[in-house]
Amino acid sequence: MNVANAMTPRDSLVTAVVPGTREDVLDRLQDNEFSSVPVVNDDSGEFRGLVSRERLMAEPDENQLALLVEEVESVASDAPVGTAVAVVNSTGQRRVPVVDDGDLAGIVTVTDLVRGVANDDVAADATAAELMTERVNTTFQGTPLTVAERELAYAGEAYGLVLDDSARPAGMLTEVDVLDAARIVEGEESTGDAIADEDDDWKWEGIKAVGARYLPTRNVELPAEPVAEFMTDSLVTVGRSKPATEIARLFVTEDIEQAPVVSGDEVVGVVRDTDLLDALV
Numbered sequence: 101m102n103v104a105n106a107m108t109p110r111d112s113l114v115t116a117v118v119p120g121t122r123e124d125v126l127d128r129l130q131d132n133e134f135s136s137v138p139v140v141n142d143d144s145g146e147f148r149g150l151v152s153r154e155r156l157m158a159e160p161d162e163n164q165l166a167l168l169v170e171e172v173e174s175v176a177s178d179a180p181v182g183t184a185v186a187v188v189n190s191t192g193q194r195r196v197p198v199v200d201d202g203d204l205a206g207i208v209t210v211t212d213l214v215r216g217v218a219n220d221d222v223a224a225d226a227t228a229a230e231l232m233t234e235r236v237n238t239t240f241q242g243t244p245l246t247v248a249e250r251e252l253a254y255a256g257e258a259y260g261l262v263l264d265d266s267a268r269p270a271g272m273l274t275e276v277d278v279l280d281a282a283r284i285v286e287g288e289e290s291t292g293d294a295i296a297d298e299d300d301d302w303k304w305e306g307i308k309a310v311g312a313r314y315l316p317t318r319n320v321e322l323p324a325e326p327v328a329e330f331m332t333d334s335l336v337t338v339g340r341s342k343p344a345t346e347i348a349r350l351f352v353t354e355d356i357e358q359a360p361v362v363s364g365d366e367v368v369g370v371v372r373d374t375d376l377l378d379a380l381v
Contacts, residue, residue, distance in 0.1 A: 101180070101181050101216055102177065102178055102179065102180060102181065103175050103176065103177050103178070103179050103180070103181055103183065103184050103198055103208050104177040104178060104198075104205075104206075105181075105216070106181055106184070106208050106212045106213055106215070106216045107177065107198045107205070107206035107207060107208040107212060108206050108207050108208070108209070108212060109205070109206045110204055110205055110206050112206075113138060113204075113206065113207055114128050114137060115137060115138050115139065115140055115204070116128060116137050116138075116139045116140075116151065116165060117139065117140055117141065117142040118139055118140075118141060118142060118148060118165050118166045118169070119142065119164075119165065119166060120139075120142075120165035120166075121163050121164070121165055122151075122156055122162065122163050122164075122165060122168060123163075124165060125137050125139075125151045125156065125165060125168070126156060136150040136151060136152040136195055137150065137151050138150055138197055138204055138207060139151055139165065139169050140203075140204050144203075145203055145204065146202050146203060146204075147174070147197060147199045147202060147203060147204040148166075148169050149169040149170050149171045149172060150169070150170055150172050150195070150197065151165065151168050151169055151170065152170065155168050155170055156168065172191070172193060172196075172197060173187045173190075173191055173193065173196065174187075174196065174197040174198065174199040175187060175196055175197075175198055175199075175208070176198070176199065176200055177198050177200050177205045177206065178200075181208075181213060181216060184196050184208045184213065185213065185377045185378075188210060188213075188374065188377060189374075189377070194209060194210045195207050195208075195209050196208050196209070210373050210374060210377070211352075211373070213376075213377055214348050214351055214352065214373050214376050214377075215348070215352055217344055217345055217348035217376050218345060218348035218349040218351070218352045225343070225344070226343070226344045226378065227340065227341050227342060227343055227344065228338050228339065228340050228341070228342040228344075228347060228361045228369075228371050229340040229341065229361070229369075231344060231347075231371050231375045231376060231378055232340075232361045232368075232369035232370060232371040232375065233369055233370060233371075233372075233375065234368065234369045235369075235370075236261055236360065236367060236369060236370050237251075237252070237255045237257040237259060237260050237261065237370075238260055238261045238262070238263055239251050239252075239260035239261075239262055239263070239273060239327055240262070240263055240327070241262050241263065241264050241265075241270050241271070241326060241327050241328040241331070242265075242326045242327070242328065243326060243327050244324040244325070244326060244327075245278065245281060245322050245323055245324065245325060245326070245327055245329075245330055246322045246323075246324050248260060248273060248278075248327045249278050249322055252273070252275060252278070258274060258275045258357065258358075259272055259273065259274045259275070259357070259358050259370075260272070260273045260274075260327075261360055261367065261370070262327055262328070262331045269335055269337075269360060269367060270328070270331070270333065270335070271328075271331035271332055271333040271334075271335050272331060272332045272335055272356075272358075272360075273327050273330065273331045273332070274332065274357070274358075277330050277331060277332060278322070278330070280330070281322060281323055281330050335360070336350065336354050336356055336359050337359055337360045337361070337362045337367075338350065338359050338360075338361055338362070338371065339361070339362060339363070340361055340362075340363050340368065342361075344376055347359070347371060347376060348376050351373055351376070357372060357373045358370055358371065358372040358373065359371055
């Protein structure tokens with residue numbers, strides 16, 4: 101399968117053009133919940149790069165879009181999907197621009213690639229046991245969300261398997277769950293009446309999700325209620341012998357990015373959407 105078979109084509113993309121301003125991109129990021137937006141020249145359509153939330157928040161005083169654009173690795177539409185997988189694995193990009201002769205042809209995302217596995221577009225004979233990692237990130241259901249967020253950030257993971265009082269799996273906390281609970285101060289947005297003072301123990305520079313990453317914002321306030329109030333409690337698990345294609349279908353239908361791997365009543369690992377990409381190479 102080639103990249104062209106998996107990508108989202110140019111005419112279906114949300115893009116920004118130069119010349120432009122940071123507000124143009126910020127609006128698109130907020131409206132569509134994207135991690136980044138591709139940027140093209142207004143006159144020629146030539147691909148210039150990506151503008152991410154990270155760059156916008158790291159340089160809040162820069163208004164010129166052309167100065168916020170970042171060069172990133174891209175792939176050609178006729179390249180095998182393994183080329184896009186290699187870019188994801190080497191750079192951590194979850195959105196890889198597809199560029200032909202200098203022009204933006206589309207974007208291929210981790211979700212696009214997982215959908216390729218789900219649709220049997222490639223041979224994917226691997227099982228959960230072969231793809232999973234045995235290291236499972238966890239948190240306790242009674243942990244304050246403010247503390248659990250730091251646990252995710254320090255672990256460098258986008259999820260935490262939530263354990264109950266008996267150390268049994270009770271749900272999953274993802275960075276999406278955290279951000280759904282966050283009140284963010286940036287631009288027009290407001291956190292309401294309560295903004296952290298400089299001396300508050302739980303105040304930090306801020307978080308913002310990009311795929312599986314944390315990115316700085318101006319200020320973020322999280323509620324201190326326990327994780328159990330914010331986690332996804334409908335936990336989706338897979339067995340060790342589950343084929344990659346079936347796992348991919350589950351990820352697509354359930355709109356999830358990871359699932360614990362179980363053997364009997366025990367959690368033995370976790371398989372993530374990026375792990376499924378190994379079935380493409």
